[in-house]
Amino acid sequence: MITPERIMAWAIPGFFVLIGIELLVAKWRGRDVYHSNDAINSLGLGVISQIVGVFTKLFAIGIYGWCATHLAQWTLPSNSVWVWISGLLLYDLLYYWLHRLGHEVNVLWAAHVVHHQSESYNLTTALRQTGSGFLLGWLFYLPMALLGYPTEVFAVVALIDLLYQFWVHTEVIDRLGWFDRVFCSPSNHRAHHAVNDRYLDRNYGGILIVWDRLFGSFVEENNEDPPIYGTRSPLQSWNPLWANVEVYWAMLKDSWHARNWLDKLRVWIKPPGWRPADVAVRFPKPAFDISHARYNPPISSAWKTYCLVQFALLLLIGVNFLGVAPRLELLEAAAYAAYLVYSLWTIGFLIEGRRVGVWLEWGRTVGTMAAVALSGRWFGVAHLDQQVVLVVCLVFGISAVMLFYVTRHNVQHSQIA
Structure with a gap:
């Protein structure tokens, strides 16, 4: 039987083979897409995410399983091809909304920001994952449980959706014609990771980019405005623990300093970057400079x-x-x-x-x-x-x-x- 663990066991060696191939292709083309400090940081955050997952994977799966067992009016057959296909499509749609709200609601951004902190864009960026996404992410997939999709279907399609997104984190694959119009592709996802005004908060699709076209969040990569990567509040650190808590800490401070009690709540649910007016005046932050130097402390x-x-x-x-x-x-x-x-x-x-x-x-x-x-x-x-x-x-x-x-x-x- 195919299990998430078996799929991941097959995938992990492939990740590193593809990273090696990407590095060689980039060198052959004379492109500098890898920086050792950034790659270490991204892979280290991926390891921490997997460590956290060992202790929390039963959290989301357990809640999903309980809801599917006790709240669903029926159970869909796990031996049906159409259950698997429709389950993957539904999961991808729900992922789109989790991903979109992860850019539009501060407390969700606090978890998702980890994936965007890198100022490079390569296959190690794909493995740069949050350690706190389990806290709220499970909420978005409960419709699948209520519709009767079995737990094993949910677990496997979730992993398939995640694994698909690995290969799109690269600069060595150019535009793919019709494929870019239907699926999430390297070109589409490069735009998603960019901080340029043109690209900010667009292209949320996991496997299908058609969700973005349907819901008005699609933007095409433009050669005249190449993507610049990172976040508008640069991490400026290789500390993986700080990477996971930086936005939570910023929200806590703003919430503590806000004089208005409603503002103390708004800090958590407003879009990233929003701050109470009185807090912004008393504790100003520098304006974002898209031309800022890459974080790269010198070492021998x-x-x-x-x-x-x-x-x-x-x-x-x-x-x-x-x-x-x-x-x-x-x-x-x-x-x-x-x-x-x-x-x-x-x-x-x-x-x-x-x-x-x-x-x-x-x-x-x-x-x-x-x-x-x-x-x-x-x-x-x-x-x-x-x-x-x-x-x-x-x-x-x-x-x-x-x-x-x-x-x-x-x-x-x-x-x-």
Whole structure:
């Protein structure tokens, strides 16, 4: 039987193969579409989203299943091709409205903003996903439950809709003629991610762009006004935790400072960028400058290489977490998740060139080596083979030594803030 887990297991290796192909094609064409710090940040946010999903996927699926069982007047047959086709079309329509309101309602934008923060546009941007979308996103799909679509149909079509959107996050595929008029395509989605006035808040379709044509939100990419990516309140950080909370924190501050009680509520439901008049006067923010410089704190080549190697190791550890987490006790799974999030948070500080990242990384590398050496354990594995213990200790011991080397190198070049 096809399950979401099996589909994702097939898809993940494909993601990285396609990322490699995109990188090679871009280099061959002389285009610079990848920046290592941005790619690390996007992929790290994708890992955090998957980590959160381990603990929350039953939240949305559980609510959906309960509604489908107790509130639907009938159950549609899961062995019908038309149930699957209509389910995918209905899901895509509901996704359109979730996506559109995610740009028009501040509290929904607070979750969705993560996907738009990158100032690059490539396949790693597709994997840049929110860690808080589960809080409210489930509400938009309840019509499917009430219409009797089985839970397994909902879960699979949701994943299909999501996976489709991976390939449209690229600049190396040009216009596709008639395809652009019917489906979400790279050209259509480039416009969606742009902050230019022409493109702002358009092209919300997941698989079909016809929803945008029907509801008046379509815009065509224009070669004379090339898309500029990011948000109108630039993140200016590689911290994955801050990326997930920046808009929530801004709303909390504006709500706290607002003198009018209705404004305290309006902050959450008004469009992104809206602020109470009195708050905007007392706490002004600079106007958006579309020509602002890309966020790119300088670090040495050795420092960048260290970050890339450590991040690659974290990706492997993340794959292990996703494989073993369902079998772990809740506390052990939470501890493993916390270790990964801490590690990604540390890498974020490192690629910003911040000294605090050095101390956090010392704690991570030396602490991991000491914990494994003394306990002979890894998350989910009660007793490691002695050779495995030796390999883990060597990897993190060498990492600690290399950290010392690249830190001295960066200090000599005055690049650690």
